[in-house]
Amino acid sequence: MNKVKWKNICEDKDKRPEVQEYKNWQELPPIPISLPIKGSIGTTGDWRTFKPVVDRETCTKCGICWMYCPEGTILRNEQGEFEVDYIYCKGCGICAKECPTKSIEMIRESEV
Amino acid sequence: MVEAQQDIIQKKETKIIKGNIAAAYAAKSARVQVISAYPITPQTTVVEKLSEFADKGEMPGTQYLKMESEHSVMASIIGASTAGTRTFTATSGQGLFYMYEMVHWAAGARLPIVTTISSRGPAPPWNIWADFTDVISCRDTGWMISFASGHQEIYDDILMSYKICEDHDILLPKFVAYGGFTLSHTSKPVIIEEQEDVDEFLPPLPDEKGWPHIFLDPERPMMHGNLIMPSGFYNEFRLKIHFTHTLAKQKIKDVSTEFEKKFGRSYGNGLVEEYKMEDAEIAVLNYGELAMQMEDAVDDLRNEGYKVGCVKLRYFRPFPTEEIRQIAKKVKVLGVADRATAFGSPTGGPVSSEVLAALYGSGTSTIILPIVMGLGGREVGLEQQKNQLKVLNHLNETGEFPKDMIEGTFWDGLLEVD
Numbered sequence: 001m002n003k004v005k006w007k008n009i010c011e012d013k014d015k016r017p018e019v020q021e022y023k024n025w026q027e028l029p030p031i032p033i034s035l036p037i038k039g040s041i042g043t044t045g046d047w048r049t050f051k052p053v054v055d056r057e058t059c060t061k062c063g064i065c066w067m068y069c070p071e072g073t074i075l076r077n078e079q080g081e082f083e084v085d086y087i088y089c090k091g092c093g094i095c096a097k098e099c100p101t102k103s104i105e106m107i108r109e110s111e112v
Numbered sequence: 113m114v115e116a117q118q119d120i121i122q123k124k125e126t127k128i129i130k131g132n133i134a135a136a137y138a139a140k141s142a143r144v145q146v147i148s149a150y151p152i153t154p155q156t157t158v159v160e161k162l163s164e165f166a167d168k169g170e171m172p173g174t175q176y177l178k179m180e181s182e183h184s185v186m187a188s189i190i191g192a193s194t195a196g197t198r199t200f201t202a203t204s205g206q207g208l209f210y211m212y213e214m215v216h217w218a219a220g221a222r223l224p225i226v227t228t229i230s231s232r233g234p235a236p237p238w239n240i241w242a243d244f245t246d247v248i249s250c251r252d253t254g255w256m257i258s259f260a261s262g263h264q265e266i267y268d269d270i271l272m273s274y275k276i277c278e279d280h281d282i283l284l285p286k287f288v289a290y291g292g293f294t295l296s297h298t299s300k301p302v303i304i305e306e307q308e309d310v311d312e313f314l315p316p317l318p319d320e321k322g323w324p325h326i327f328l329d330p331e332r333p334m335m336h337g338n339l340i341m342p343s344g345f346y347n348e349f350r351l352k353i354h355f356t357h358t359l360a361k362q363k364i365k366d367v368s369t370e371f372e373k374k375f376g377r378s379y380g381n382g383l384v385e386e387y388k389m390e391d392a393e394i395a396v397l398n399y400g401e402l403a404m405q406m407e408d409a410v411d412d413l414r415n416e417g418y419k420v421g422c423v424k425l426r427y428f429r430p431f432p433t434e435e436i437r438q439i440a441k442k443v444k445v446l447g448v449a450d451r452a453t454a455f456g457s458p459t460g461g462p463v464s465s466e467v468l469a470a471l472y473g474s475g476t477s478t479i480i481l482p483i484v485m486g487l488g489g490r491e492v493g494l495e496q497q498k499n500q501l502k503v504l505n506h507l508n509e510t511g512e513f514p515k516d517m518i519e520g521t522f523w524d525g526l527l528e529v530d
Binding site: 006010011013022024028030032033034035040041 | 222283334338340345348
Protein backbone atom coordinates (compact mmCIF):
# COMPACT_ATOMS: atom_id res chain seq x y z
CA MET A 1 0.00 0.00 0.00
CA ASN A 2 1.37 3.34 -0.98
CA LYS A 3 1.86 5.70 1.86
CA VAL A 4 0.35 9.09 1.40
CA LYS A 5 2.75 12.00 1.58
CA TRP A 6 0.70 15.05 2.36
CA LYS A 7 1.90 18.61 1.98
CA ASN A 8 2.89 19.88 5.41
CA ILE A 9 2.40 23.62 5.08
CA CYS A 10 2.00 24.44 8.75
CA GLU A 11 5.07 23.00 10.42
CA ASP A 12 7.57 25.74 9.66
CA LYS A 13 6.25 29.18 10.47
CA ASP A 14 8.53 30.89 7.94
CA LYS A 15 7.62 28.62 5.04
CA ARG A 16 3.87 29.03 5.13
CA PRO A 17 2.27 29.75 1.77
CA GLU A 18 -0.01 32.74 1.19
CA VAL A 19 -2.50 30.49 -0.57
CA GLN A 20 -2.93 26.77 0.07
CA GLU A 21 -2.96 24.75 -3.13
CA TYR A 22 -3.67 21.04 -3.45
CA LYS A 23 -3.97 19.01 -6.64
CA ASN A 24 -5.85 16.08 -5.13
CA TRP A 25 -6.87 14.36 -1.92
CA GLN A 26 -3.50 12.69 -1.50
CA GLU A 27 -1.80 16.05 -1.07
CA LEU A 28 -4.28 17.28 1.53
CA PRO A 29 -3.13 17.33 5.17
CA PRO A 30 -5.12 15.01 7.49
CA ILE A 31 -7.35 17.89 8.58
CA PRO A 32 -8.35 21.16 6.98
CA ILE A 33 -6.49 24.12 8.43
CA SER A 34 -6.51 27.85 7.93
CA LEU A 35 -3.35 29.88 8.40
CA PRO A 36 -3.69 33.39 9.76
CA ILE A 37 -3.49 35.36 6.55
CA LYS A 38 -5.71 38.23 5.47
CA GLY A 39 -8.99 37.06 4.00
CA SER A 40 -8.33 33.34 4.25
CA ILE A 41 -11.99 32.56 3.54
CA GLY A 42 -12.38 35.10 0.70
CA THR A 43 -13.83 38.59 0.38
CA THR A 44 -16.37 38.33 3.17
CA GLY A 45 -17.58 41.90 2.52
CA ASP A 46 -19.94 40.22 0.04
CA TRP A 47 -21.95 38.88 2.97
CA ARG A 48 -22.83 42.38 4.24
CA THR A 49 -26.44 43.60 4.37
CA PHE A 50 -25.80 46.75 6.44
CA LYS A 51 -22.74 48.91 5.93
CA PRO A 52 -21.13 50.76 8.87
CA VAL A 53 -20.48 54.39 7.95
CA VAL A 54 -18.39 56.55 10.32
CA ASP A 55 -19.38 60.17 10.94
CA ARG A 56 -16.00 61.97 11.10
CA GLU A 57 -17.48 65.05 12.77
CA THR A 58 -18.71 63.32 15.91
CA CYS A 59 -16.07 60.54 16.07
CA THR A 60 -13.69 61.10 19.02
CA LYS A 61 -11.17 58.50 17.76
CA CYS A 62 -11.55 56.56 21.02
CA GLY A 63 -10.83 53.23 19.29
CA ILE A 64 -13.66 51.23 20.89
CA CYS A 65 -14.97 50.14 17.44
CA TRP A 66 -11.44 48.99 16.55
CA MET A 67 -11.23 46.93 19.75
CA TYR A 68 -14.66 45.34 19.40
CA CYS A 69 -14.55 44.43 15.70
CA PRO A 70 -14.52 40.59 15.71
CA GLU A 71 -12.93 40.40 12.28
CA GLY A 72 -10.17 43.00 12.50
CA THR A 73 -11.67 44.98 9.65
CA ILE A 74 -11.46 48.39 11.36
CA LEU A 75 -8.11 49.99 10.66
CA ARG A 76 -6.42 53.09 12.07
CA ASN A 77 -4.95 55.44 9.46
CA GLU A 78 -2.00 57.82 9.83
CA GLN A 79 -4.24 60.62 11.09
CA GLY A 80 -5.46 58.36 13.88
CA GLU A 81 -8.87 58.02 12.25
CA PHE A 82 -10.68 54.70 12.07
CA GLU A 83 -11.67 53.30 8.68
CA VAL A 84 -13.65 50.22 7.81
CA ASP A 85 -12.14 47.72 5.38
CA TYR A 86 -15.26 47.12 3.30
CA ILE A 87 -13.66 44.23 1.39
CA TYR A 88 -13.84 42.09 4.53
CA CYS A 89 -16.37 43.79 6.87
CA LYS A 90 -19.41 41.44 7.14
CA GLY A 91 -21.63 44.21 8.55
CA CYS A 92 -22.32 42.63 11.93
CA GLY A 93 -22.95 46.03 13.51
CA ILE A 94 -21.04 45.48 16.74
CA CYS A 95 -19.01 48.66 16.12
CA ALA A 96 -22.18 50.75 15.77
CA LYS A 97 -23.68 49.18 18.89
CA GLU A 98 -20.56 49.85 20.96
CA CYS A 99 -19.72 53.37 19.69
CA PRO A 100 -20.17 55.73 22.73
CA THR A 101 -20.89 58.78 20.56
CA LYS A 102 -23.21 56.98 18.12
CA SER A 103 -20.91 58.02 15.27
CA ILE A 104 -21.35 54.81 13.29
CA GLU A 105 -24.53 54.32 11.33
CA MET A 106 -25.55 51.01 9.78
CA ILE A 107 -26.98 51.76 6.35
CA ARG A 108 -28.70 49.15 4.18
CA GLU A 109 -26.40 48.37 1.25
CA SER A 110 -29.19 48.99 -1.27
CA GLU A 111 -29.65 52.49 0.17
CA VAL A 112 -25.99 53.51 0.19
CA MET B 113 -5.62 -20.88 30.80
CA VAL B 114 -3.60 -19.66 27.91
CA GLU B 115 -2.22 -16.84 30.00
CA ALA B 116 -1.23 -19.14 32.86
CA GLN B 117 0.90 -21.25 30.54
CA GLN B 118 2.57 -18.20 29.12
CA ASP B 119 3.34 -16.98 32.62
CA ILE B 120 5.36 -20.11 33.25
CA ILE B 121 7.25 -19.72 30.00
CA GLN B 122 7.93 -16.04 30.49
CA LYS B 123 8.63 -16.30 34.22
CA LYS B 124 7.18 -12.88 34.60
CA GLU B 125 5.41 -11.68 37.68
CA THR B 126 1.66 -11.48 37.33
CA LYS B 127 -1.02 -9.63 39.20
CA ILE B 128 -4.44 -11.17 39.69
CA ILE B 129 -6.63 -8.25 38.72
CA LYS B 130 -9.96 -7.36 37.19
CA GLY B 131 -10.24 -6.41 33.52
CA ASN B 132 -10.90 -2.79 34.40
CA ILE B 133 -7.78 -2.68 36.56
CA ALA B 134 -5.77 -4.18 33.69
CA ALA B 135 -6.99 -1.28 31.54
CA ALA B 136 -5.89 1.22 34.19
CA TYR B 137 -2.46 -0.42 34.44
CA ALA B 138 -2.13 -0.20 30.64
CA ALA B 139 -2.81 3.54 30.73
CA LYS B 140 -0.21 3.85 33.48
CA SER B 141 2.32 1.78 31.55
CA ALA B 142 1.70 3.94 28.47
CA ARG B 143 2.52 7.05 30.55
CA VAL B 144 -0.63 8.82 29.44
CA GLN B 145 -0.36 12.54 30.10
CA VAL B 146 -4.03 13.49 30.38
CA ILE B 147 -6.85 11.36 31.77
CA SER B 148 -10.37 12.73 31.73
CA ALA B 149 -12.95 10.88 33.75
CA TYR B 150 -16.63 10.54 34.42
CA PRO B 151 -17.97 7.44 36.18
CA ILE B 152 -20.35 4.98 34.57
CA THR B 153 -20.98 1.33 35.32
CA PRO B 154 -19.26 -0.99 34.40
CA GLN B 155 -16.30 1.20 33.45
CA THR B 156 -16.03 3.18 36.70
CA THR B 157 -13.23 1.21 38.33
CA VAL B 158 -10.93 1.98 35.40
CA VAL B 159 -10.88 5.68 36.20
CA GLU B 160 -11.10 5.03 39.94
CA LYS B 161 -7.90 3.02 39.78
CA LEU B 162 -6.22 5.72 37.69
CA SER B 163 -7.37 8.32 40.22
CA GLU B 164 -5.71 6.21 42.92
CA PHE B 165 -2.48 6.03 40.91
CA ALA B 166 -2.52 9.80 40.38
CA ASP B 167 -3.30 10.44 44.05
CA LYS B 168 -0.42 8.27 45.22
CA GLY B 169 1.95 10.06 42.89
CA GLU B 170 2.53 6.94 40.81
CA MET B 171 1.79 8.79 37.58
CA PRO B 172 4.00 11.87 37.71
CA GLY B 173 3.30 14.29 34.90
CA THR B 174 -0.26 13.09 34.43
CA GLN B 175 -3.18 15.50 34.59
CA TYR B 176 -6.33 13.86 35.96
CA LEU B 177 -9.47 15.79 35.02
CA LYS B 178 -12.83 15.17 36.68
CA MET B 179 -15.55 16.28 34.30
CA GLU B 180 -19.30 16.79 34.65
CA SER B 181 -20.36 14.51 31.79
CA GLU B 182 -19.06 12.15 29.13
CA HIS B 183 -19.59 14.81 26.49
CA SER B 184 -17.22 17.05 28.43
CA VAL B 185 -14.82 14.15 28.93
CA MET B 186 -14.35 13.68 25.21
CA ALA B 187 -14.33 17.45 24.59
CA SER B 188 -11.55 17.90 27.16
CA ILE B 189 -9.62 14.94 25.78
CA ILE B 190 -9.88 16.47 22.30
CA GLY B 191 -8.43 19.69 23.69
CA ALA B 192 -5.65 17.85 25.50
CA SER B 193 -4.79 15.73 22.48
CA THR B 194 -4.86 18.76 20.18
CA ALA B 195 -2.27 20.34 22.45
CA GLY B 196 -0.05 17.33 21.78
CA THR B 197 -0.44 14.88 24.66
CA ARG B 198 -1.06 11.16 25.02
CA THR B 199 -4.60 10.84 26.35
CA PHE B 200 -6.88 8.20 27.84
CA THR B 201 -10.41 7.79 29.02
CA ALA B 202 -12.97 5.04 29.50
CA THR B 203 -16.72 4.82 29.23
CA SER B 204 -19.66 2.45 28.69
CA GLY B 205 -23.10 2.26 27.09
CA GLN B 206 -25.18 5.36 27.83
CA GLY B 207 -22.03 7.33 28.61
CA LEU B 208 -20.67 6.61 25.16
CA PHE B 209 -23.96 7.70 23.63
CA TYR B 210 -23.78 10.99 25.51
CA MET B 211 -20.20 11.40 24.24
CA TYR B 212 -21.19 10.67 20.67
CA GLU B 213 -21.00 14.16 19.14
CA MET B 214 -17.42 14.55 20.33
CA VAL B 215 -16.57 11.00 19.21
CA HIS B 216 -17.05 12.10 15.62
CA TRP B 217 -15.03 15.24 16.27
CA ALA B 218 -12.05 13.31 17.62
CA ALA B 219 -11.83 11.20 14.46
CA GLY B 220 -12.43 14.13 12.12
CA ALA B 221 -9.62 16.03 13.86
CA ARG B 222 -7.45 12.90 13.48
CA LEU B 223 -6.46 12.76 17.15
CA PRO B 224 -4.77 9.57 18.41
CA ILE B 225 -6.97 9.20 21.49
CA VAL B 226 -7.33 5.76 23.07
CA THR B 227 -10.55 5.01 24.94
CA THR B 228 -11.64 1.77 26.54
CA ILE B 229 -15.24 0.69 26.42
CA SER B 230 -16.46 -1.70 29.07
CA SER B 231 -19.44 -2.63 26.95
CA ARG B 232 -22.99 -2.75 28.26
CA GLY B 233 -26.42 -3.10 26.74
CA PRO B 234 -28.22 0.07 25.63
CA ALA B 235 -31.34 1.12 27.55
CA PRO B 236 -34.25 0.69 27.76
CA PRO B 237 -34.70 -1.89 29.15
CA TRP B 238 -32.09 -0.56 31.55
CA ASN B 239 -29.01 -2.75 31.40
CA ILE B 240 -25.42 -2.66 32.57
CA TRP B 241 -24.14 -6.04 31.36
CA ALA B 242 -22.04 -7.26 28.45
CA ASP B 243 -23.37 -6.29 25.01
CA PHE B 244 -21.25 -4.69 22.30
CA THR B 245 -24.05 -2.65 20.74
CA ASP B 246 -22.65 0.45 22.47
CA VAL B 247 -19.24 0.46 20.80
CA ILE B 248 -20.61 -0.85 17.51
CA SER B 249 -22.93 2.16 17.36
CA CYS B 250 -19.69 4.12 16.74
CA ARG B 251 -19.11 2.08 13.57
CA ASP B 252 -19.13 5.06 11.20
CA THR B 253 -17.38 7.63 13.37
CA GLY B 254 -13.91 6.97 11.95
CA TRP B 255 -12.57 5.47 15.19
CA MET B 256 -10.77 2.18 15.03
CA ILE B 257 -12.58 -0.45 17.12
CA SER B 258 -11.02 -3.57 18.59
CA PHE B 259 -12.28 -6.22 20.99
CA ALA B 260 -10.28 -7.77 23.80
CA SER B 261 -11.30 -11.29 24.73
CA GLY B 262 -9.24 -11.72 27.87
CA HIS B 263 -7.71 -9.78 30.75
CA GLN B 264 -4.16 -9.87 29.40
CA GLU B 265 -5.44 -8.85 25.99
CA ILE B 266 -7.04 -5.73 27.47
CA TYR B 267 -3.66 -4.64 28.80
CA ASP B 268 -1.78 -5.65 25.66
CA ASP B 269 -4.25 -4.18 23.21
CA ILE B 270 -4.22 -0.76 24.89
CA LEU B 271 -0.42 -0.65 24.59
CA MET B 272 -0.58 -1.70 20.93
CA SER B 273 -3.31 0.89 20.33
CA TYR B 274 -1.04 3.82 21.20
CA LYS B 275 1.60 2.55 18.81
CA ILE B 276 -0.95 2.16 16.01
CA CYS B 277 -2.87 5.40 16.59
CA GLU B 278 0.15 7.66 17.03
CA ASP B 279 1.84 6.47 13.85
CA HIS B 280 2.12 9.51 11.61
CA ASP B 281 0.57 7.61 8.70
CA ILE B 282 -2.47 6.73 10.83
CA LEU B 283 -3.38 9.43 13.37
CA LEU B 284 -6.80 8.11 14.30
CA PRO B 285 -8.51 7.46 17.64
CA LYS B 286 -9.33 3.97 18.82
CA PHE B 287 -11.75 2.14 21.09
CA VAL B 288 -10.70 -0.99 22.91
CA ALA B 289 -13.89 -2.81 23.91
CA TYR B 290 -14.45 -5.70 26.30
CA GLY B 291 -17.54 -7.14 27.94
CA GLY B 292 -18.91 -5.38 30.99
CA PHE B 293 -18.69 -7.58 34.12
CA THR B 294 -17.67 -10.68 32.15
CA LEU B 295 -14.18 -9.16 31.88
CA SER B 296 -14.41 -5.81 33.65
CA HIS B 297 -15.26 -7.29 37.06
CA THR B 298 -13.72 -10.76 36.94
CA SER B 299 -10.12 -11.43 37.96
CA LYS B 300 -7.36 -13.28 36.19
CA PRO B 301 -3.56 -13.16 36.20
CA VAL B 302 -2.18 -10.32 34.09
CA ILE B 303 1.45 -9.57 33.33
CA ILE B 304 2.20 -5.90 33.87
CA GLU B 305 5.31 -5.27 31.80
CA GLU B 306 8.39 -3.46 33.07
CA GLN B 307 8.19 0.28 32.48
CA GLU B 308 11.42 0.44 30.47
CA ASP B 309 10.20 -2.33 28.15
CA VAL B 310 6.93 -0.49 27.50
CA ASP B 311 8.87 2.76 26.95
CA GLU B 312 11.02 0.99 24.35
CA PHE B 313 7.99 -0.47 22.62
CA LEU B 314 5.86 2.67 22.43
CA PRO B 315 6.73 5.76 20.41
CA PRO B 316 8.14 8.60 22.53
CA LEU B 317 5.57 10.90 24.08
CA PRO B 318 4.81 13.84 21.80
CA ASP B 319 7.18 16.76 22.37
CA GLU B 320 6.16 20.42 22.62
CA LYS B 321 5.70 20.57 18.83
CA GLY B 322 2.74 18.19 19.17
CA TRP B 323 1.33 16.09 16.34
CA PRO B 324 2.45 16.86 12.79
CA HIS B 325 -0.97 17.96 11.53
CA ILE B 326 -2.54 19.71 14.51
CA PHE B 327 -1.09 21.70 17.41
CA LEU B 328 -1.76 24.62 19.71
CA ASP B 329 1.32 26.80 19.45
CA PRO B 330 1.13 30.60 19.68
CA GLU B 331 4.36 30.77 17.67
CA ARG B 332 2.79 28.79 14.82
CA PRO B 333 -0.86 29.80 14.88
CA MET B 334 -3.45 27.96 12.82
CA MET B 335 -7.17 27.44 12.78
CA HIS B 336 -8.69 23.97 12.66
CA GLY B 337 -12.20 22.54 12.67
CA ASN B 338 -12.93 24.87 9.80
CA LEU B 339 -16.04 25.13 7.68
CA ILE B 340 -15.69 23.63 4.22
CA MET B 341 -18.08 24.80 1.53
CA PRO B 342 -19.78 22.12 -0.61
CA SER B 343 -17.41 23.00 -3.46
CA GLY B 344 -14.38 22.50 -1.16
CA PHE B 345 -12.44 19.40 -0.18
CA TYR B 346 -15.02 17.87 2.20
CA ASN B 347 -15.37 14.61 0.21
CA GLU B 348 -11.63 14.33 0.01
CA PHE B 349 -11.06 14.74 3.76
CA ARG B 350 -13.64 12.00 4.43
CA LEU B 351 -11.90 9.76 1.90
CA LYS B 352 -8.62 10.34 3.73
CA ILE B 353 -10.14 8.89 6.92
CA HIS B 354 -11.42 5.85 5.06
CA PHE B 355 -8.15 5.37 3.22
CA THR B 356 -6.27 5.58 6.52
CA HIS B 357 -8.38 2.68 7.82
CA THR B 358 -7.17 0.61 4.87
CA LEU B 359 -3.56 1.59 5.70
CA ALA B 360 -4.16 0.79 9.37
CA LYS B 361 -4.75 -2.90 8.61
CA GLN B 362 -1.09 -3.37 7.72
CA LYS B 363 0.00 -1.19 10.64
CA ILE B 364 -2.06 -3.31 13.06
CA LYS B 365 -0.38 -6.48 11.73
CA ASP B 366 3.08 -4.91 11.97
CA VAL B 367 2.53 -3.69 15.52
CA SER B 368 1.16 -7.10 16.49
CA THR B 369 4.37 -8.71 15.20
CA GLU B 370 6.54 -6.17 17.02
CA PHE B 371 4.55 -6.75 20.19
CA GLU B 372 5.11 -10.49 19.97
CA LYS B 373 8.81 -9.96 19.43
CA LYS B 374 9.04 -7.67 22.43
CA PHE B 375 6.70 -9.32 24.93
CA GLY B 376 6.17 -12.86 23.60
CA ARG B 377 2.39 -12.70 23.33
CA SER B 378 0.41 -12.62 20.12
CA TYR B 379 -3.20 -12.46 19.00
CA GLY B 380 -3.34 -14.03 15.55
CA ASN B 381 -2.20 -11.60 12.90
CA GLY B 382 -3.58 -8.72 14.94
CA LEU B 383 -6.82 -8.44 13.00
CA VAL B 384 -8.16 -11.97 13.47
CA GLU B 385 -7.04 -14.96 15.49
CA GLU B 386 -7.78 -18.45 14.20
CA TYR B 387 -8.08 -21.52 16.42
CA LYS B 388 -7.83 -25.08 15.07
CA MET B 389 -8.84 -23.91 11.62
CA GLU B 390 -6.27 -25.93 9.63
CA ASP B 391 -8.58 -28.86 8.80
CA ALA B 392 -11.87 -27.45 10.09
CA GLU B 393 -14.98 -28.02 8.02
CA ILE B 394 -17.19 -25.84 10.14
CA ALA B 395 -16.27 -22.82 12.18
CA VAL B 396 -17.78 -20.01 14.16
CA LEU B 397 -16.63 -16.42 14.47
CA ASN B 398 -16.96 -14.59 17.77
CA TYR B 399 -15.58 -11.44 19.33
CA GLY B 400 -14.91 -10.43 22.90
CA GLU B 401 -14.85 -12.88 25.79
CA LEU B 402 -17.10 -15.44 24.08
CA ALA B 403 -14.41 -15.91 21.42
CA MET B 404 -12.07 -17.20 24.12
CA GLN B 405 -14.69 -19.51 25.64
CA MET B 406 -15.46 -20.84 22.14
CA GLU B 407 -11.93 -22.26 22.02
CA ASP B 408 -12.91 -24.58 24.89
CA ALA B 409 -16.10 -25.56 23.04
CA VAL B 410 -14.01 -26.37 19.96
CA ASP B 411 -11.63 -28.51 22.06
CA ASP B 412 -14.55 -30.46 23.52
CA LEU B 413 -16.15 -31.08 20.13
CA ARG B 414 -12.80 -32.02 18.60
CA ASN B 415 -12.57 -34.70 21.32
CA GLU B 416 -15.96 -35.94 20.15
CA GLY B 417 -14.64 -36.18 16.58
CA TYR B 418 -16.08 -33.03 15.02
CA LYS B 419 -13.86 -31.10 12.60
CA VAL B 420 -14.54 -27.69 14.05
CA GLY B 421 -12.59 -24.49 14.52
CA CYS B 422 -13.22 -20.94 15.63
CA VAL B 423 -12.16 -17.44 14.78
CA LYS B 424 -11.75 -14.46 17.00
CA LEU B 425 -12.51 -11.16 15.31
CA ARG B 426 -10.15 -8.66 16.95
CA TYR B 427 -10.93 -5.64 14.82
CA PHE B 428 -14.32 -4.39 13.74
CA ARG B 429 -12.89 -1.14 12.31
CA PRO B 430 -10.93 -1.41 10.13
CA PHE B 431 -12.80 -4.55 9.08
CA PRO B 432 -10.44 -7.39 8.06
CA THR B 433 -12.16 -8.10 4.75
CA GLU B 434 -9.35 -10.13 3.18
CA GLU B 435 -8.85 -12.31 6.27
CA ILE B 436 -12.59 -13.01 6.50
CA ARG B 437 -12.63 -14.08 2.83
CA GLN B 438 -9.72 -16.46 3.39
CA ILE B 439 -11.37 -17.92 6.48
CA ALA B 440 -14.71 -18.43 4.70
CA LYS B 441 -12.93 -20.27 1.89
CA LYS B 442 -11.46 -22.79 4.34
CA VAL B 443 -14.79 -24.07 5.68
CA LYS B 444 -18.15 -25.26 4.39
CA VAL B 445 -20.24 -23.60 7.07
CA LEU B 446 -19.35 -20.49 9.05
CA GLY B 447 -21.39 -19.26 11.97
CA VAL B 448 -21.06 -15.58 12.89
CA ALA B 449 -22.10 -14.98 16.47
CA ASP B 450 -22.98 -11.45 17.52
CA ARG B 451 -23.31 -10.27 21.10
CA ALA B 452 -24.79 -7.06 19.71
CA THR B 453 -27.71 -5.92 17.61
CA ALA B 454 -28.07 -4.01 14.37
CA PHE B 455 -31.82 -3.53 14.18
CA GLY B 456 -33.27 -3.72 10.70
CA SER B 457 -29.98 -4.72 9.11
CA PRO B 458 -29.92 -7.73 6.77
CA THR B 459 -29.24 -10.16 9.64
CA GLY B 460 -29.99 -8.27 12.86
CA GLY B 461 -26.38 -8.78 13.96
CA PRO B 462 -23.79 -6.13 13.05
CA VAL B 463 -20.80 -8.40 12.42
CA SER B 464 -22.73 -11.07 10.53
CA SER B 465 -24.02 -8.35 8.19
CA GLU B 466 -20.44 -7.16 7.67
CA VAL B 467 -19.19 -10.69 7.01
CA LEU B 468 -21.86 -11.19 4.36
CA ALA B 469 -20.93 -7.87 2.76
CA ALA B 470 -17.23 -8.77 2.83
CA LEU B 471 -17.88 -12.08 1.06
CA TYR B 472 -19.82 -10.50 -1.81
CA GLY B 473 -17.93 -11.09 -5.02
CA SER B 474 -15.34 -13.39 -3.42
CA GLY B 475 -16.76 -16.44 -5.17
CA THR B 476 -17.22 -18.44 -1.97
CA SER B 477 -20.06 -20.91 -1.63
CA THR B 478 -19.65 -21.17 2.14
CA ILE B 479 -22.92 -21.16 4.03
CA ILE B 480 -23.06 -18.36 6.59
CA LEU B 481 -25.27 -18.72 9.66
CA PRO B 482 -25.80 -15.42 11.48
CA ILE B 483 -26.29 -15.95 15.22
CA VAL B 484 -27.40 -13.39 17.80
CA MET B 485 -26.98 -14.31 21.46
CA GLY B 486 -25.99 -13.19 24.93
CA LEU B 487 -27.51 -9.71 24.70
CA GLY B 488 -27.50 -7.56 27.81
CA GLY B 489 -25.19 -9.96 29.61
CA ARG B 490 -27.37 -13.06 29.12
CA GLU B 491 -25.05 -15.91 29.99
CA VAL B 492 -23.78 -17.92 27.04
CA GLY B 493 -22.34 -21.04 28.62
CA LEU B 494 -19.94 -23.58 27.22
CA GLU B 495 -22.79 -26.02 26.55
CA GLN B 496 -24.67 -23.39 24.53
CA GLN B 497 -21.59 -22.69 22.41
CA LYS B 498 -21.02 -26.43 21.91
CA ASN B 499 -24.62 -26.66 20.79
CA GLN B 500 -24.05 -23.81 18.32
CA LEU B 501 -21.22 -25.84 16.78
CA LYS B 502 -23.50 -28.88 16.60
CA VAL B 503 -26.19 -26.78 14.90
CA LEU B 504 -23.59 -25.70 12.35
CA ASN B 505 -22.48 -29.31 11.91
CA HIS B 506 -26.08 -30.39 11.36
CA LEU B 507 -26.42 -27.62 8.77
CA ASN B 508 -23.30 -28.88 7.03
CA GLU B 509 -24.43 -32.50 6.97
CA THR B 510 -28.10 -32.06 6.11
CA GLY B 511 -28.48 -28.52 4.76
CA GLU B 512 -31.13 -27.92 7.41
CA PHE B 513 -31.12 -24.57 9.17
CA PRO B 514 -32.19 -24.43 12.82
CA LYS B 515 -35.91 -24.06 13.47
CA ASP B 516 -37.34 -20.66 14.37
CA MET B 517 -34.89 -18.68 12.25
CA ILE B 518 -35.90 -15.04 12.04
CA GLU B 519 -35.22 -13.65 8.56
CA GLY B 520 -32.17 -15.84 8.11
CA THR B 521 -30.75 -15.27 11.61
CA PHE B 522 -30.56 -17.76 14.49
CA TRP B 523 -31.46 -15.97 17.74
CA ASP B 524 -29.92 -18.48 20.09
CA GLY B 525 -31.04 -18.93 23.69
CA LEU B 526 -34.39 -17.12 23.60
CA LEU B 527 -36.39 -17.75 26.77
CA GLU B 528 -39.42 -19.92 26.42
CA VAL B 529 -41.66 -20.76 29.36
CA ASP B 530 -44.05 -23.70 29.33
